[in-house]
Amino acid sequence: MSPIPAPSEEKSASSKRPPSRYADAPERLIDSEEAAAIIGIHPKTLQKMARRGQIRGVHVGKLWRFRASTIEEWIARELAS
Numbered sequence: 158m159s160p161i162p163a164p165s166e167e168k169s170a171s172s173k174r175p176p177s178r179y180a181d182a183p184e185r186l187i188d189s190e191e192a193a194a195i196i197g198i199h200p201k202t203l204q205k206m207a208r209r210g211q212i213r214g215v216h217v218g219k220l221w222r223f224r225a226s227t228i229e230e231w232i233a234r235e236l237a238s
Contacts, residue, residue, distance in 0.1 A: 186215065186222035195228050 189200040192214075196203065204221050207214035212231050214223045 184224050184226060187225055187228075189214075189221040189223065192223040192225070192228050195225070196232065 189203050193200040193203040203212070203223075204214075206212045207216070207221055207223075212223070213227050214221045
């Protein structure tokens with residue numbers, strides 16, 4: 158039979174849990190209007206860039222969706238070059 162952990166040991170075990178129950182949830186996708194506003198361009202321009210492969214996006218039917226982190230990474234790359 159294994160010993161019961163001391164209260165201090167229990168705290169350290171609970172501190173290894175993610176801070177939120179949604180920590181492993183996938184990142185929310187934003188539409189082309191919201192993503193374009195972050196960059197400061199027209200949504201159609203952003204959609205054209207996604208079709209050309211200049212920026213990564215997901216085409217769902219007639220709609221484009223983007224991850225905010227992808228938009229921010231693209232901005233960082235553009236500023237660095």
